[in-house]
Amino acid sequence: MTVAKRSVLVLDCSEPEALAEFYANLLGAEVRRCPDPDYVEVVGHDGVRLAIRRDHGYAPPSWPRPDDSQQAHLHIRVAAADMDEAEREAVGLGARPVEAKESGSARDVRTYADPAGHSFILMAEPEG
The missing domain is CATH 3.30.720.120 (Signal recognition particle alu RNA binding heterodimer, srp9/1)
Structure with missing residues (x-):
């Protein structure tokens, strides 16, 4: 058991x-x-x-610099139609964009650092 x-x-x-x-x-x-x-x-x-x-x-992870790994990160799934609003919300709360990608692509993934430096992504839920 x-x-x-x-x-x-x-x-x-x-x-x-x-x-x-x-x-x-x-x-x-x-x-x-x-x-x-x-x-x-x-x-x-x-x-x-x-x-x-x-x-x-505590020392924040240095990712995406190659001298350190990102250790762990969160995937936060969002409806594809809500990605821009989710991004505005995250940044308004204190997230810092780490990697910009063009929105509206088939695979919309946006990377941020939280206020303590941990990485997380907003990821569009697959439609279907």
């Missing part, structure tokens, strides 16, 4: 409250504070679960 498990992606940063607020606003989720002041969870209504942990020696 397999023991029931639940996974959560944990991002390190220097200011977990601020980064949790960024992702909660971006994903339409809520911030759940934990007894540990260095750990915050972001929980969405459709099962999204993300945790943010304070790393007192």
Whole structure:
């Protein structure tokens, strides 16, 4: 018998409250504070679960520079018709575009860094 498990992606940063607020606003989720002041969870209504942990020696990933990997990144899927609006929302919340691609292409993928430097992409959901 397999023991029931639940996974959560944990991002390190220097200011977990601020980064949790960024992702909660971006994903339409809520911030759940934990007894540990260095750990915050972001929980969405459709099962999204993300945790943010304070790393007192945090240094952001240097990706896309070749001297460091991107470590991990999030894919946030969006309806193709909503990509431009999703981009405006992300940038308005503090995301920084990393790689610009022409919108409206068959595979619309846009790369950003969150306020702590982690990479994420907005990706158009395939129609069908």
